[in-house]
Amino acid sequence: MIRTITMAVAIGVMSNIVSAEERYDLVITGARVVDPETMLDQVRNIGISGEEIAIVTPEAISGADMIDASGLIAAPGFIDFHAHGQDPYSEKVSIFDGRTTQMDLEAGALPLSDYYEAKAGISLANYGASVGHASARLLLMDGVESHGSPMMTHALQKAGKTGNQWSVNQATDEQLDQIDDLVTDGIHNGGLGIGVMVGYYPSARSEGIARMARVASDNHSFLTTHPRYLSNIAPSGVLGQQEFIALSMAYDVPLVLHHIPTNALSDTKAALAMVDRGNANGATILGEAFPYVKGSSFIAAEILSPGWQERTGMDYSDLIWVETGETLTEETFNKYRTERPDGFFVMEHIKEPDMMAAILHPDIIIGSDGMPLVDDDGHSLPFDAPFGAGLGHPRSAGTFGKYLRIAIDDGTLTMPQIIAKTAYLQAEFLEPFAPSMAKRGRLQAGTFADITIFDPDEVNGMAGYDAGTNSLASKGFVHVIVNGHPVIRDGELNADVHPGEAIRAGQ
Numbered sequence: 001m002i003r004t005i006t007m008a009v010a011i012g013v014m015s016n017i018v019s020a021e022e023r024y025d026l027v028i029t030g031a032r033v034v035d036p037e038t039m040l041d042q043v044r045n046i047g048i049s050g051e052e053i054a055i056v057t058p059e060a061i062s063g064a065d066m067i068d069a070s071g072l073i074a075a076p077g078f079i080d081f082h083a084h085g086q087d088p089y090s091e092k093v094s095i096f097d098g099r100t101t102q103m104d105l106e107a108g109a110l111p112l113s114d115y116y117e118a119k120a121g122i123s124l125a126n127y128g129a130s131v132g133h134a135s136a137r138l139l140l141m142d143g144v145e146s147h148g149s150p151m152m153t154h155a156l157q158k159a160g161k162t163g164n165q166w167s168v169n170q171a172t173d174e175q176l177d178q179i180d181d182l183v184t185d186g187i188h189n190g191g192l193g194i195g196v197m198v199g200y201y202p203s204a205r206s207e208g209i210a211r212m213a214r215v216a217s218d219n220h221s222f223l224t225t226h227p228r229y230l231s232n233i234a235p236s237g238v239l240g241q242q243e244f245i246a247l248s249m250a251y252d253v254p255l256v257l258h259h260i261p262t263n264a265l266s267d268t269k270a271a272l273a274m275v276d277r278g279n280a281n282g283a284t285i286l287g288e289a290f291p292y293v294k295g296s297s298f299i300a301a302e303i304l305s306p307g308w309q310e311r312t313g314m315d316y317s318d319l320i321w322v323e324t325g326e327t328l329t330e331e332t333f334n335k336y337r338t339e340r341p342d343g344f345f346v347m348e349h350i351k352e353p354d355m356m357a358a359i360l361h362p363d364i365i366i367g368s369d370g371m372p373l374v375d376d377d378g379h380s381l382p383f384d385a386p387f388g389a390g391l392g393h394p395r396s397a398g399t400f401g402k403y404l405r406i407a408i409d410d411g412t413l414t415m416p417q418i419i420a421k422t423a424y425l426q427a428e429f430l431e432p433f434a435p436s437m438a439k440r441g442r443l444q445a446g447t448f449a450d451i452t453i454f455d456p457d458e459v460n461g462m463a464g465y466d467a468g469t470n471s472l473a474s475k476g477f478v479h480v481i482v483n484g485h486p487v488i489r490d491g492e493l494n495a496d497v498h499p500g501e502a503i504r505a506g507q
């Protein structure tokens, strides 16, 4: 942290040598600039040269291009650690939610080269992925290649034909060794941490999970997890979280705990307190949450294996089939689980006070867990498809806008604290592994010009659960700038630019 501030100050001094008369490529005037690292919350002008912020100043400056942002908040571009929807349509919808960096650190990808090649040159937002532990299991147990992100290449659908061995099998000793090698290779090919979504294969051998902590430790990486057990009763979601906190502390590897309320359910406050105590005792644990009481996954997921009603407190009537919007019955549940194992459903399983405790905790990051938005056949939509056409849980489209509305109206967090949870805490966590992140998540001279500019009175997530509203654009995000390029300007998409850059381990 000290090193980062020193560097930022040094770059700031260099920028000040440039005369105030210089014309910058782009100047944003009159914005209320919020920088969570320095706690700046003042009206400033921002000068951008190329892909970086050259100056943040109260002085008048001019540029070849000017944006008047009076009355708006300028924040560092939002960083989503949990964007499963890596297709162009889902990415477009998410840009309208202020997210200038959209990573999948939970499910991840394998091989990483396939993922990064698929995204290069076509991305509106910056992108990155963890090494997908589940993808290693898919390859070894079902013979299914993920070819990058398994959420995007229908790898899960293919595994349905081999009985989803990856989700129910225990690895052999030989497979554990092979997983170690695949994952190590993925880290060396840029994977941002190891994504261990063991919640989808809860009978996995504990030794195999512990090995991922060792592999992370040996290769200067970290763990992210969707832990075991979506359950209020033992073995509970909190117990699943304990497994990873113990590994994080034993092997001294940082940890991202995705969507804490999703697994901890009515024990969410205890789960949050455990993270706080771990961090107070020297751990580096970053918890995450989204501002919805409903969750979403694919219908063959282990969480819906027999006994799910007792474990989760839900029944068939709490499940919605995304493609049709219908509420499931025992009959349709069994039909879809057999015939469409990779189809998405939405479930109501989190209580409002638990969700609020998580999203308003000053150290818990906001992450969308946005599933890929799909058409009524379960396929990705073309980039040009209208807002509202995509089907899925509204968190894909509205997470950050909805969070800002709740946090601003709640009033207990300061604006720099509110913004830290959308950008700075994420960048600070990744910085030891991806040094370029020292220049993101901040709004300072010398950082990349990823800037989310929103109207604090208007901002909100507009996506809902009803058909036709799942993928409505968030409102209030007036300008969204990625690496110096306005991707959204005056509320309109500039589809001609694709300024998103790869973020990889070691770079």
Ligand SMILES: [Zn+2]
Pocket: 106, 197, 226, 258, 259, 369
């Ligand atoms: Zn998850």
